Amino acid sequence: MSSIDGCGFRRSAGSFLLFMALCLLAGCGGGGGGTTGTANNNSTVTPSNESVGTPGNGSTGTTNDSTGPTSNGGTGTTGNDSTNVSVQASGSTLYQANCQGCHQPLASSTKLNKTAAEIQAAITANTGGMGSLATLSAGEIQSIADALKTTEAIPSFNTTNSDVFQLNGSAVLSNNNIRLTPNEQYTAGSAFLANPFTLGSNFVFNAYFNFTLGAGGRSNRHADGFVFALQTVSSKAGATGGNLGFGGIKPSFGVEFDTFKNDGNNDPDNNHVAIVTNGSVQHAAFAPVTPSVTMSDGGTYHVWIDYDGATVEVHMNTTNDRSTSSLLLAKAIDLKSIFSTQYVYFGFTGATGIDSQTQDVGAFYLTSNYQTGGFSPAP
Ligand code: HEC
Numbered sequence: 280m281s282s283i284d285g286c287g288f289r290r291s292a293g294s295f296l297l298f299m300a301l302c303l304l305a306g307c308g309g310g311g312g313g314t315t316g317t318a319n320n321n322s323t324v325t326p327s328n329e330s331v332g333t334p335g336n337g338s339t340g341t342t343n344d345s346t347g348p349t350s351n352g353g354t355g356t357t358g359n360d361s362t363n364v365s366v367q368a369s370g371s372t373l374y375q376a377n378c379q380g381c382h383q384p385l386a387s388s389t390k391l392n393k394t395a396a397e398i399q400a401a402i403t404a405n406t407g408g409m410g411s412l413a414t415l416s417a418g419e420i421q422s423i424a425d426a427l428k429t430t431e432a433i434p435s436f437n438t439t440n441s442d443v444f445q446l447n448g449s450a451v452l453s454n455n456n457i458r459l460t461p462n463e464q465y466t467a468g469s470a471f472l473a474n475p476f477t478l479g480s481n482f483v484f485n486a487y488f489n490f491t492l493g494a495g496g497r498s499n500r501h502a503d504g505f506v507f508a509l510q511t512v513s514s515k516a517g518a519t520g521g522n523l524g525f526g527g528i529k530p531s532f533g534v535e536f537d538t539f540k541n542d543g544n545n546d547p548d549n550n551h552v553a554i555v556t557n558g559s560v561q562h563a564a565f566a567p568v569t570p571s572v573t574m575s576d577g578g579t580y581h582v583w584i585d586y587d588g589a590t591v592e593v594h595m596n597t598t599n600d601r602s603t604s605s606l607l608l609a610k611a612i613d614l615k616s617i618f619s620t621q622y623v624y625f626g627f628t629g630a631t632g633i634d635s636q637t638q639d640v641g642a643f644y645l646t647s648n649y650q651t652g653g654f655s656p657a658p
Pocket of ligand 1: 377379381382389390393398401406407408409412423
């Protein structure tokens with residue numbers, strides 16, 4: 280049901296790829312989701328298996344092939360810090376109250392990408408009667424401007440742009456990357472855009488990032504992996520959670536890059552990619568896919584995640600050339616039904632358990648101006 284063809288995707292010039300789809304109905308789980316693994320001949324990273332991870336697939340959680348049940352960050356339940364709703368989160372609310380009546384709903388505003396200075400100037404000049412908004416503070420106008428942004432483009436992470444991402448838990452800047460976790464046992468970290476990002480009408484977006492999973496822990500075993508996540512809880516979510524730092528963050532949607540086999544999660548192996556939702560990394564509903572490369576081998580992997588309002592696709596490649604990337608997953612999913620707002624935090628969570636590895640994210644691009652083919656060529 281989620282084969283590439285079944286999702287209605289055609290590859291053009293070998294450039295379409297990936298990925299994921301999800302069914303919210305429990306009945307869609309299990310046998311669903313198998314990417315064919317055969318259609319991406321031009322690609323350098325191909326899904327190598329039919330999907331596995333059917334519910335109750337015989338794993339009892341006791342035969343953990345490496346370290347026992349405590350890896351994968353344990354079963355931590357409270358991956359969020361729901362007390363924090365940042366000041367900036369009011370950007371969409373402020374827009375609704377003060378601008379929407381004249382400039383359309385936020386996601387389709389006629390003032391997308393207007394800067395705080397431009398908004399202030401229009402207020403000062405009483406353009407179209409906007410003078411009545413003179414009571415808005417500079418901070419509130421900035422929040423509105425943040426909500427009107429349609430792109431993020433971060434080729435590398437450093438002190439000059441470090442305020443764009445909120446780093447939590449073990450996450451630090453390291454060598455132009457965000458290092459979600461060090462190669463140490465039992466850590467959890469996350470990095471989310473400090474300001475929520477407004478998804479396009481129909482909740483659409485394109486994202487690109489790259490990652491490198493480096494040195495491993497005991498006997499060079501690698502754990503646990505990380506999650507590309509969208510959530511509406513807080514820019515500080517995921518600092519303490521288990522389950523790849525994603526545990527308990529709800530509502531949420533993510534794609535996990537999992538390098539440790541936790542039988543209790545129906546993990547197929549120690550090298551899989553899967554859709555995850557609402558703070559759970561169990562694979563009962565969404566079948567994981569195993570890429571042809573070993574994600575934790577220290578190589579840098581490039582990932583495109585695209586949502587057109589109906590289907591999520593995940594593409595991966597060993598270079599930043601999208602045209603030769605592989606479609607790992609393509610799954611139908613309704614983000615509208617997960618999020619009640621189009622104003623969401625984008626970012627990453629990661630964790631280590633008794634086994635560990637460094638987990639770095641090296642670039643991040645995002646747009647709400649959905650384009651078929653995503654960031655192609657990659658930034
Ligand atoms: C009472 C209606 C009204 C409200 C409320 C209003 N505007 Fe406007 N605004 C206008 C009109 C009319 C113009 C001039 C025509 C145009 O540019 O759309 C304008 C112009 C602007 C401009 C300058 C022109 C440009 O595109 O650079 C900006 C920026 C702007 N508005 C942003 C906002 C923001 C942000 C809000 C909410 C804080 C807001 N407006 C609230 C009616 C309104």
